[in-house]
Amino acid sequence: MLNASTLIRLGSIAAIAAAAVFGTAAQATDITGAGSSFVYPVLSKWSASYAEKTGNKLNYQSVGSGAGIAQIKEGTIDFGASDAPMKAEDLAKFGLGQFPVVVGGIVPVVNITGVQAGQLKLDGATLGDIFLGKITNWNDPKIAALNAGLALPAGKITVVHRSDGSGTSFNFTNYLSKVNPEWADKVKFGTSVDWPSGVGGKGNEGVSQYVRQIKGSIGYVEYAYAVKNKISWINLKNAAGAFVAPSAETFAAAAATADWASAKDFNLIMTNAPGANAWPITATTWVILYKQPKNAEHTKVAFDFFKWALENGQQQAASLDYVALPPALVKNIEAYWTSEFKH
């Protein structure tokens, strides 16, 4: 039978056990972040290596950029991560600062009989017209004009887009808004938009699944998903007028040629970057922190983590098909830290 004294004894044992478990963990500083799912794989890889080195753990919740911004505004987490930059006035209002951490590419993918990865070439205006539902057949003269020598079958085009709100959609629609005036006018850009045509798949895996299932479909996914699922990506004409293939080099070229120096608070969406070898739909994720830290110790660890990641995390990023920031940009960011943040 349980009586009072056994209860007390049990309670004290539990308390000692809890102290033993939590006591060891409390020696290292655990920092918490939340937001973008785009950056989640590379953040978790970085945090594993970083924990090995320093013992400090990073707990990241991949809840979506909007939720990440909301949580950092409420101050419930140490840093937020968002696929869309916050506006300078919003940052000022909440006393926040932001900087990019890693670069990734978004690639249009197709499923056309007889067309291999990298064979189909499109420019932004044509891609926009396809997603607007204005070009409905693969043998459309506009597509043929860009693809001399490639035999395209006469088949209906099925557009596949993301059904959930996402940073991938944000960057993709941002690119279309820059290169296709009708898109900019009718659909605009955002994490979710009113898609003029097609079917929506949930997540990168949903879109890649639909594209693989549906003959004649075109969708867009993060580069890593196209590689992993062996879906045919296409080449795109960039702002400099050259056709480029998605790869680590072209993503890096986009990040390097984007005009970061004149962007206040790194508020720059790098789609349609000007470089001769730049992949036009290149994206980054911004990390958002308080300029006046609410918890000095945690913020110090957070900065130490991002400094380590930006300077030493290239290899982990590359193994997941992300691209580390170019060294010049890392210098910019570190200068921004010393001038803007108290830590």
Next chain:
Amino acid sequence: MQANDGVTAPGMIQEQRARRDARDDRLFGWLLKLCALLVLAALLGAAGATLWGGREAFGHFGLGFLASSAWDPGSDTYGALVPVYGTLVTSAIALLIAVPVSFGVAVYLSEVAPRWLRTPVASAIELLAGIPSIIYGMWGLFVFAPFFADHIKPWLTNYLGDKPDDGKLSWVAAHVPFVGKLFGSDSPFGASVLAAGIVLAVMIIPFISSVMREVFQTVPTRLKESAYALGSSTWEVVWDIVLPYTRSAVIGGIFLGLGRALGETMAVTFVLGNAMQLSPSLLDPGASIASTIANQFSEAAGMQKSALMALAFLLFVVTFIVLLIARLMLRRLAHKEGR
């Protein structure tokens, strides 16, 4: 003294006991009342919170929110017509398929199947009811939607739809109104309102059939035996004896399944196609209330978030109306039987 004690003590003890029992009973009554009130408070709280969250959308769009088919985060215009329509139609398709099949399963298991088969099949159905909906969603996306697109959809569009591949309208599409529109589609993908309805049907069959089976077993054997003795076939026994005897419980089971279908989220999100467009065709992609919320909530802010909250409140309203209809039906039946 001792003799006195012997007389009064049992009386006092009895009285004490009676008083204690009365107090315990009262306490127990309060405890039960608290449990029941907790459910009510949770329901009102959830409904109130969604209404409060959706106040901006309701205030801004007014009644137009219910009638508008626009869902455009770009210009911040939202309407609930497409998701509400999608929710109602997918659930209706699910019921249309699930009710007869579940009835068949239940009748087979309680009347026809050999005794050794009943328990294993009944446990299999209960297992099926326990599968998480995300598994149904994955199955729908990877297995059912491609199969539907390759084998079922072409047949439906060609023989019943108004946009057949060879351009020749079938007799049905040409002569029966609406059927052509219902099955006409020029999109080649499997994800659609009909596919979602079928996956939902598979999901709710275990619920409905296990309720039906349980209540069919409560029918007194002597009623059934009497009917058989009078020369009734199995069908006549089921239709004229078993079903009338269990009617209200059967309807209750059906509405339990319907409630699940209306609120189902993950499975539907994977096979519905998630297109915010109003199409009369069952073979075109659509959207449901729950799938729209699941898709957009994490990245939504401002008016979009409010519109999603308003949608959640509408789901409450839709479910409430459905349950109300169930109640009315049951009352009418009881009335008829009492006459």
